[in-house]
Amino acid sequence: MNKIFNICALLFFSAVFSQIPTLDVENQKKNSVILQEVKIETKILGNLASTTATYIFYNPGDRILEGKFTLPLPEGVTISGYALDINGSLRDAVPVPKERAKEVFESIEKRNVDPGIIEKVAGNNFRTRIYPITARGTRFIRITYNQELKNSATDYQYFLSFANAVNIPKFNLKVLVDESLTTPNITENPDGSFTFQKKGNQWVAEINKTNFTPNESLKITIPKVNESSNVLVQKASDNKSYFAASVAMNFPVKEKAKSQKIAIIWDNSFSGSKRDHKKELDFLNAYFLENKDIGVSFVLLNNILEKTEEFTVSGGNWSALKNRILTLKYDGGTDFSALKEIPQTDEYLLFSDGISNFGDLTLKFKKPVNSIASTPTSDFNLLKLLALQSGGNFINLNELDTQSALKTFNRLPILFLGFKESNTIQELFPNVGTAVNEPVNIFGIASPNLGKLTALFSVGNKKFEIPVDFNNAVQADKWPIAQFWAQRKINDLELNSTQNSDEIRNLSEQFGVVSKNTSLIVLDDIDDYVRFGITPPQELLPEYNKIVSQNKKQILEKRKSLLSKAFDKTRELATWWNSEFKPSEKKQYPTISKQSQKTSGQESLVSDEAVYSASNSDKTKSKGKITLIDVESNQEYMKDFQTLQSAELIYQKYLENRPKYEKQVTYYFDVSKLLFKKGDKTLSLKVLSTLAELDLENEELYKTISYLLKQRGNYEKELWITQKILEWRPFDPQSHRDYALALVDNKKPQEALNVYKSMLYQEYTDEISVRDTGIEEILIMEINNILSQNKNVDASKVDDRLKANLPVDIRIVINWNKDNTDIDLWVTDPRGEDCSYSHRSTEIGGRLSNDFTQGFGPEQFLLKKAIKGKYKIKTNFFGERQNILSGPTTVMAEVYLYYSDGRQERKIAVFQSQKENKRESDSKILIGEFEF
Known part of the structure; x- marks a missing residue:
C-alpha cells in the first residue's frame, strides 16, 4: 500500500494575500520541501487588480509527498485560475462540482499520477492538493485571483504581503498599472529598488533577484482621476x-441612535485565539470613549453559549470588562446553533471569525447584530449575513483602521x-x-x-x-x-x-471561479478527462473530442451500484443463518499470522470505559456479558495528568501544556477521554470539539469526533457531524452509512431506511466499488435490524430481496476514520479458534465479512449461536495512511449481544493506534471480551 505523507501549511494573510507559502513535513525535517522559485505578476486597471503567482517546489527527500496548503483570501476575493505542471509544462485547471473533483482526485491519486485540485472550504479559505511531489523532483503551481483595490477618497491602494518570507533562490515581481495619468506611488518597497517607469500607456515596475528575502511588503497607491x-x-x-x-x-454621515444597553458575544473557541485581539480591544476602547455610560451583557461563545456576565461602564471606564477579556482562555469548537437572544439588549457586538464547525446558525436576531471580523481566515459572508438580516453593520478590522471602523459602526x-x-x-x-x-x-x-x-x-x-x-x-x-x-x-x-x-455551481463552471460548490481540477492523462466526463482545457479539446467520438463506451468511467451484490449477499447470509454448525472435538487450532499475535501491551482490563449500553426490550434477560477494554494512551504527556484527581485540575494542566501539543490530535483525544472518565461531560465535550478547529472540512477529524459522540450518547451532535461528512463526501458509501446509523441513534428509523435505500441504488466509481467490495453484508444486517426493531416503519421502501430475519448472539463491527487503511478484526472463540481475514469462518459458525485493505472499512463478525466460554476481540493495525494533521487512525468498535432478537445490547469502544503508524510485530490490540 502506498504511504502518502501530507504536508499541511496554513498560511495567514495580511490584508490581501501572503505570496510566499511554505511547506513543512512534520517529523521529516531533513526532507522538507524547498521553495525554489517565485514569480508574481499583478495587473492593475482603475480599482481592479488581477494577480498571477507561480511557485516551484523541490522535494530533496526520497519519498513521494502530497502537497496540501490552505489559502485564506480577503473579503470578496476568490480563486479564478489554477494550473499544475504536467510533463514539465503548466496545464490550466477546469471547473467541476466540488464533491466530484474530490472523488476524481482520490480515484486517480491511487494510481500515483498527477491530479491537482483547488477547492473552497469553510469561510473564504481555499485549499489546494497536489500529488505526487516525487523524490528529488519539482512541481509547479500557478494561482490567479482577482480583487477590488482598497478605495479611498483620493486613491486606490494595492497591498502585497511578504510577511515571514524566507530566502528565495529565484524571485521575480512585476506590477503593471494601465491607463493611470499620474505615477503610482510605492509606499512600502520589498528591496528599495522597485520603481515604476512609463512604457506606452502602462506604468511598469519589475525586479529579478537571486537568493532574495523581501525586507518589506509591497504597498502601492494609485491617485484617482478627479471624477465622481x-x-x-x-x-x-x-x-x-x-x-x-x-x-x-x-x-x-447620519448616525444611528445610541444604545443604552449592548450585548457583546465574544467567540472564545480555540480559533478565537488566532484573531487580532489588539485591533478588537482598540475598537472597543474607541467605542467606550464615545459611549461612556452604558450597560454591557458579556457572553462567551464556544461549543456552547456560556452564562451571561453583566458589566457597567461608567465615565468610559471599562477596565473590568477589558481585564475579563484579557484573561480569557480559548478552547472548544464553535457552535452558532447555541446563539440565543439576550434580554434587554438594544444591539449586539459579535467578535468572531464566523466559522461555525459544531452546529449551524438557526437564530434570526430581533435586534441589530454588528459582526466584527479581525482575522483573514473569517467567514465574511456569514458575518455579513448576520448583520444584514438584523439591521446591523459588518465591520472588517482586517481592512479598516479603528476610527474608520467606529465610523462604520455608528452610521446608518x-x-x-x-x-x-x-x-x-x-x-x-x-x-x-x-x-x-x-x-x-x-x-x-x-x-x-x-x-x-x-x-x-x-x-x-x-x-x-x-x-x-x-x-x-x-x-x-x-x-x-x-x-x-x-x-x-x-x-x-x-x-x-x-x-x-445550483445557480452558484452553474456560474462557477461558466466563469471558472472557485466557490463553495465548484472546484478547479487538473488531470494528467487525456483518457482521464474522457473517462470522468470532464471537459479539458482548450489545448486538449481536439484530442478529447476525437477519443469521445471514436471510443466513448470503452473509456467512459465505470460506475456501479451496490444493489445486485446486496441481493446476492442477502441470500448468502440467509443460507449461512439457516445452516447447522457441529464443531469437532478438536480444540487446538493453528495460529493464523498476518502479524504476530502479541498484544500491544497498552491495554488494561477495566470497567467498561465510558461505553454506552442500551437494551431495547425487557424480554428474557441476556445470559451473555460484554467487557470492553480501555486502550490506554502511551503518549508522554499523559504522565502530567497521573496525579491529578479532579477534572478541573486536569483541564487547567491541559490548557497549560497545550502550546506544546497544539497540532497533535492525540492530545485532545486523550484529554477528552480522561475528563469523561472523571465525570465532567461539559469539559470533555469542549476539548473534543476543539478537534474541529484544527483543520477545515477534515472528514478524518470529524469521524473521530462522531465516534466519541456516539459512544457517549450525544446523538444530536453525532447526527450533525455525520451530515457534514456526507455533504463533503457523498461518493463514499461509509458517509451515507454513518449518517443512517446516526439517524437510528436519534430514533429516526424511517429516515435511516431511506438513506440505506439511496445508498444501495446510488452508483459509485469503479475504484470505490472495488475498494468497498463486501460492505453490502454490513448494510443488509443493519437494514434488517431496523425492520425487526421498528415494526411501524414503512417496509415497502425496501425490496423484498433484501429482507431476511437474521438475529445473532454476537455481532461486532469495527469502523475507522481514514481512507487507504488496513485494519483487521480478530475474534477468538472459547475453543481457541481465530476468525480473521484469512480464516473467515469457524467451526461454531463464526463469520467475518470481507477484509478491507484500503478505504474506511467496516469489518463485521457474526455468530448466530454462542457456545459457553470467553470470546476475545482484537484489532490489528496492519497498514495505515499517515496523515500528520489527523493523527493516528481512530477505530470505533460496536459490540452487540443478541442483535435483532429483541434483547439487543450495544457497547462501544473508541481508541487510536498506539504504534505511530508503523508496522510492528506486537500491533494487535485486545479491545474486549464476551462471556457466555
Whole structure:
C-alpha cells in the first residue's frame, strides 16, 4: 500500500494575500520541501487588480509527498485560475462540482499520477492538493485571483504581503498599472529598488533577484482621476457588456441612535485565539470613549453559549470588562446553533471569525447584530449575513483602521437603490437595497450606448443621486470584468449557499471561479478527462473530442451500484443463518499470522470505559456479558495528568501544556477521554470539539469526533457531524452509512431506511466499488435490524430481496476514520479458534465479512449461536495512511449481544493506534471480551 505523507501549511494573510507559502513535513525535517522559485505578476486597471503567482517546489527527500496548503483570501476575493505542471509544462485547471473533483482526485491519486485540485472550504479559505511531489523532483503551481483595490477618497491602494518570507533562490515581481495619468506611488518597497517607469500607456515596475528575502511588503497607491465615477467595460454576447463602475460618494454621515444597553458575544473557541485581539480591544476602547455610560451583557461563545456576565461602564471606564477579556482562555469548537437572544439588549457586538464547525446558525436576531471580523481566515459572508438580516453593520478590522471602523459602526447604512434608468441595466451587484461602503464598486450587464446614468442611494430617509458617465468608459476587453461580476454574484448567492447551490455551481463552471460548490481540477492523462466526463482545457479539446467520438463506451468511467451484490449477499447470509454448525472435538487450532499475535501491551482490563449500553426490550434477560477494554494512551504527556484527581485540575494542566501539543490530535483525544472518565461531560465535550478547529472540512477529524459522540450518547451532535461528512463526501458509501446509523441513534428509523435505500441504488466509481467490495453484508444486517426493531416503519421502501430475519448472539463491527487503511478484526472463540481475514469462518459458525485493505472499512463478525466460554476481540493495525494533521487512525468498535432478537445490547469502544503508524510485530490490540 502506498504511504502518502501530507504536508499541511496554513498560511495567514495580511490584508490581501501572503505570496510566499511554505511547506513543512512534520517529523521529516531533513526532507522538507524547498521553495525554489517565485514569480508574481499583478495587473492593475482603475480599482481592479488581477494577480498571477507561480511557485516551484523541490522535494530533496526520497519519498513521494502530497502537497496540501490552505489559502485564506480577503473579503470578496476568490480563486479564478489554477494550473499544475504536467510533463514539465503548466496545464490550466477546469471547473467541476466540488464533491466530484474530490472523488476524481482520490480515484486517480491511487494510481500515483498527477491530479491537482483547488477547492473552497469553510469561510473564504481555499485549499489546494497536489500529488505526487516525487523524490528529488519539482512541481509547479500557478494561482490567479482577482480583487477590488482598497478605495479611498483620493486613491486606490494595492497591498502585497511578504510577511515571514524566507530566502528565495529565484524571485521575480512585476506590477503593471494601465491607463493611470499620474505615477503610482510605492509606499512600502520589498528591496528599495522597485520603481515604476512609463512604457506606452502602462506604468511598469519589475525586479529579478537571486537568493532574495523581501525586507518589506509591497504597498502601492494609485491617485484617482478627479471624477465622481470611473467605468470599465468588457464586451459580452448579445450586444451586451459587463461593466465595473467605481462611484465616489460624499454623503453626510447620519448616525444611528445610541444604545443604552449592548450585548457583546465574544467567540472564545480555540480559533478565537488566532484573531487580532489588539485591533478588537482598540475598537472597543474607541467605542467606550464615545459611549461612556452604558450597560454591557458579556457572553462567551464556544461549543456552547456560556452564562451571561453583566458589566457597567461608567465615565468610559471599562477596565473590568477589558481585564475579563484579557484573561480569557480559548478552547472548544464553535457552535452558532447555541446563539440565543439576550434580554434587554438594544444591539449586539459579535467578535468572531464566523466559522461555525459544531452546529449551524438557526437564530434570526430581533435586534441589530454588528459582526466584527479581525482575522483573514473569517467567514465574511456569514458575518455579513448576520448583520444584514438584523439591521446591523459588518465591520472588517482586517481592512479598516479603528476610527474608520467606529465610523462604520455608528452610521446608518448607505443603501444602494440601483440606477434611475433601470431598464438599461441587468444583474446589478451589489443588489438593490444592499448596504454598501463608500466609495462603492458596482458591477452589472448593460446595453450599448448608455450615455449618462444616475445611481441612487439612501441614508435613513434621505435619497441621493450620483451621475455615472458611460460615455467615458474604458473598453477593457482583455480584462476579466465578467469574472469580477460573476465573483460578486456568487458572493451574494453564497449568503444562502444551500438554497442557491445550483445557480452558484452553474456560474462557477461558466466563469471558472472557485466557490463553495465548484472546484478547479487538473488531470494528467487525456483518457482521464474522457473517462470522468470532464471537459479539458482548450489545448486538449481536439484530442478529447476525437477519443469521445471514436471510443466513448470503452473509456467512459465505470460506475456501479451496490444493489445486485446486496441481493446476492442477502441470500448468502440467509443460507449461512439457516445452516447447522457441529464443531469437532478438536480444540487446538493453528495460529493464523498476518502479524504476530502479541498484544500491544497498552491495554488494561477495566470497567467498561465510558461505553454506552442500551437494551431495547425487557424480554428474557441476556445470559451473555460484554467487557470492553480501555486502550490506554502511551503518549508522554499523559504522565502530567497521573496525579491529578479532579477534572478541573486536569483541564487547567491541559490548557497549560497545550502550546506544546497544539497540532497533535492525540492530545485532545486523550484529554477528552480522561475528563469523561472523571465525570465532567461539559469539559470533555469542549476539548473534543476543539478537534474541529484544527483543520477545515477534515472528514478524518470529524469521524473521530462522531465516534466519541456516539459512544457517549450525544446523538444530536453525532447526527450533525455525520451530515457534514456526507455533504463533503457523498461518493463514499461509509458517509451515507454513518449518517443512517446516526439517524437510528436519534430514533429516526424511517429516515435511516431511506438513506440505506439511496445508498444501495446510488452508483459509485469503479475504484470505490472495488475498494468497498463486501460492505453490502454490513448494510443488509443493519437494514434488517431496523425492520425487526421498528415494526411501524414503512417496509415497502425496501425490496423484498433484501429482507431476511437474521438475529445473532454476537455481532461486532469495527469502523475507522481514514481512507487507504488496513485494519483487521480478530475474534477468538472459547475453543481457541481465530476468525480473521484469512480464516473467515469457524467451526461454531463464526463469520467475518470481507477484509478491507484500503478505504474506511467496516469489518463485521457474526455468530448466530454462542457456545459457553470467553470470546476475545482484537484489532490489528496492519497498514495505515499517515496523515500528520489527523493523527493516528481512530477505530470505533460496536459490540452487540443478541442483535435483532429483541434483547439487543450495544457497547462501544473508541481508541487510536498506539504504534505511530508503523508496522510492528506486537500491533494487535485486545479491545474486549464476551462471556457466555
